Amino acid sequence: xxxxxxxxxxxxxxxxxxxxxxxxxxxxxxxxxxxxxxxxxxxxxxxxxxxxxxxxxxxxxxxxxxxxxxxxxxxxxxxxxxxxxxxxxxxxxxxxxxxxxxxxxxxxxxxxxxxxxxxxxxxxxxxxxxxxxxxxxxxxxxxxxxxxxxxxxxxxxxxxxxxxxxxxxxxxxxxxxxxxxxxxxxxxxxxxxxxxxxxxxxxxxxxxxxxxxxxxxxxxxxxxxxxxxxxxxxxxxxxxxxxxxxxxxxxxxxxxxxxxxxxxxxxxxxxxxxxxxxxxxxxxxxxxxxxxxxxxxxxxxxxxxxxxxxxxxxxxxxxxxxxxxxxxxxx
Amino acid sequence: xxxxxxxxxxxxxxxxxxxxxxxxxxxxxxxxxxxxxxxxxxxxxxxxxxxxxxxxxxxxxxxxxxxxxxxxxxxxxxxxxxxxxxxxxxxxxxxxxxxxxxxxxxxxxxxxxxxxxxxxxxxxxxxxxxxxxxxxxxxxxxxxxxxxxxxxxxxxxxxxxxxxxxxxxxxxxxxxxxxxxxxxxxxxxxxxxxxxxxxxxxxxxxxxxxxxxxxxxxxxxxxxxxxxxxxxxxxxxxxxxxxxxxxxxxxxxxxxxxxxxxxxxxxxxxxxxxxxxxxxxxxxxxxxxxxxxxxxxxxxxxxxxxxxxxxxxxxxxxxxxxxxxxxxxxx
Numbered sequence: 007x008x009x010x011x012x013x014x015x016x017x018x019x020x021x022x023x024x025x026x027x028x029x030x031x032x033x034x035x036x037x038x039x040x041x042x043x044x045x046x047x048x049x050x051x052x053x054x055x056x057x058x059x060x061x062x063x064x065x066x067x068x069x070x071x072x073x074x075x076x077x078x079x080x081x082x083x084x085x086x087x088x089x090x091x092x093x094x095x096x097x098x099x100x101x102x103x104x105x106x107x108x109x110x111x112x113x114x115x116x117x118x119x120x121x122x123x124x125x126x127x128x129x130x131x132x133x134x135x136x137x138x139x140x141x142x143x144x145x146x147x148x149x150x151x152x153x154x155x156x157x158x159x160x161x162x163x164x165x166x167x168x169x170x171x172x173x174x175x176x177x178x179x180x181x182x183x184x185x186x187x188x189x190x191x192x193x194x195x196x197x198x199x200x201x202x203x204x205x206x207x208x209x210x211x212x213x214x215x216x217x218x219x220x221x222x223x224x225x226x227x228x229x230x231x232x233x234x235x236x237x238x239x240x241x242x243x244x245x246x247x248x249x250x251x252x253x254x255x256x257x258x259x260x261x262x263x264x265x266x267x268x269x270x271x272x273x274x275x276x277x278x279x280x281x282x283x284x285x286x287x288x289x290x291x292x293x294x295x296x297x298x299x300x301x302x303x304x305x306x307x308x309x310x311x312x313x314x315x316x317x318x319x320x321x322x323x324x325x326x327x328x329x330x331x332x333x334x335x336x337x
Numbered sequence: 338x339x340x341x342x343x344x345x346x347x348x349x350x351x352x353x354x355x356x357x358x359x360x361x362x363x364x365x366x367x368x369x370x371x372x373x374x375x376x377x378x379x380x381x382x383x384x385x386x387x388x389x390x391x392x393x394x395x396x397x398x399x400x401x402x403x404x405x406x407x408x409x410x411x412x413x414x415x416x417x418x419x420x421x422x423x424x425x426x427x428x429x430x431x432x433x434x435x436x437x438x439x440x441x442x443x444x445x446x447x448x449x450x451x452x453x454x455x456x457x458x459x460x461x462x463x464x465x466x467x468x469x470x471x472x473x474x475x476x477x478x479x480x481x482x483x484x485x486x487x488x489x490x491x492x493x494x495x496x497x498x499x500x501x502x503x504x505x506x507x508x509x510x511x512x513x514x515x516x517x518x519x520x521x522x523x524x525x526x527x528x529x530x531x532x533x534x535x536x537x538x539x540x541x542x543x544x545x546x547x548x549x550x551x552x553x554x555x556x557x558x559x560x561x562x563x564x565x566x567x568x569x570x571x572x573x574x575x576x577x578x579x580x581x582x583x584x585x586x587x588x589x590x591x592x593x594x595x596x597x598x599x600x601x602x603x604x605x606x607x608x609x610x611x612x613x614x615x616x617x618x619x620x621x622x623x624x625x626x627x628x629x630x631x632x633x634x635x636x637x638x639x640x641x642x643x644x645x646x647x648x649x650x651x652x653x654x655x656x657x658x659x660x661x662x663x664x665x666x667x668x
Binding site for chain 1: 667
């Protein structure tokens, strides 16, 4: 087996918001990695011990990555500071230049060639030069609507169409996410924000691109629709009550086309009280494959575990910018 | 991306029984590979054109692999001649010594370290020496009960228990499979064959080992049970009618234990009229993940496509004996 077991891989978590803390917790649970550092520049976090942030570790939050010794492998940076690649690319480039492999939850990094081809090229070159690997992953993009669909497609011949649908009841999710999907807004306010791309999920087009690539489908264009889900009655149970008539969340659809024909359809409903929560993948080939994840894969925790499981692979992979499609199935 | 597209990979199918023909058909459908040869020594097949065997290609069945040029990569051998590794190891070793990467449907090759550690070691050494890769795959072992479970487990932390269950109505499968699972036998005849290991599915322990490895579970022992499924009424629709009271197929269970505790449970019911057909995976971690494949992944066709999709990976992978857990998700 090529699976040489050379002991746990040292990792540093960068960004200690809700997801970063989940990643730190997942890293502490894992035998594959050893958490050796935590980085965040936010004044409220800097200098705190992780156990003051709900993560059972005495590690202190530092303002930046430590300079390593002149030789030898650097820890893998588990990066969770933002969804926008333009906003965080400098953090990635700096880590890469210091020789750190990087696994990031940045949604746009999951498949940066669609929206940010120039940044993708810069990251690819920097990673090659430093001899390290960079990967964007998470539950979505990175798993449910793309990597899992591609894995299932390994049992099929040429694919005619794929539908992947995820319905998440956002009541159990962090408040930042509930705000991001527009919960509590009036429909007008939602539409105004949606027109500016300031509400909804980031990364659905990236998922569509990954899904298509993994299933051998050549997409030529994408259409994205971000529609509000309206509360038909008051919805309690979230970070705040959504009154009847207000927005409960988002119903987002990306269609990928080839020769004007729909080949990929991804649907993501993220709303307070959305039901029934669950994930579904339907692939049309010679036969039809339909798979259901009962209740859906849990969001933030899954993202954290996916990041941690990717770390040993990224530490040993050939250098460059990878996608989750390059990851093996096992631990 | 590390996904260099260097054109289709040349492949040769070895073994032109039902599965080998499915593989040849799948290869012809794929843009990832080019079918350039077919090998079988059976007198009924030798010299025939594939299109005489239901595969739309003029390629002729030859008795052995052609000697390639002194340099350059050899075609990948897609091997489908048997389930028993002892019986086919010499075929694999001969192909490897000639420099061919190999993807085989041999069930015991999916994880040969459990039942055949010495053969595994020989194959590993031969593959390393020749600089090629050898892999065993198929739907089962190789996908439903192991690779898919491991992939799903990437979203979870430490795993307490995994159950994977597959129910296949064997009426739609080839007659050889219907015989292999004891269909039509009396219960006594079934039990006598089962005691000698001559009835039932080959590879469930291999699946359990792969499943455990991919989910980070260290198994110490396996228990296997092969029980008959008795027809409660006449079952038509298969290659022959199974009369009421006779065996309709097999219900096979493998339990993997650690410290005497069940950690992995695989259940495979392969029987004429088995219902409801489908695949189910339930993984217990901090949370519980339950996934259903409606109707189940189609058997023989899925094996053929899995073999074909693995060929480009095996052609470019580092040398040695791999498992499906090392394969990436995408095409």
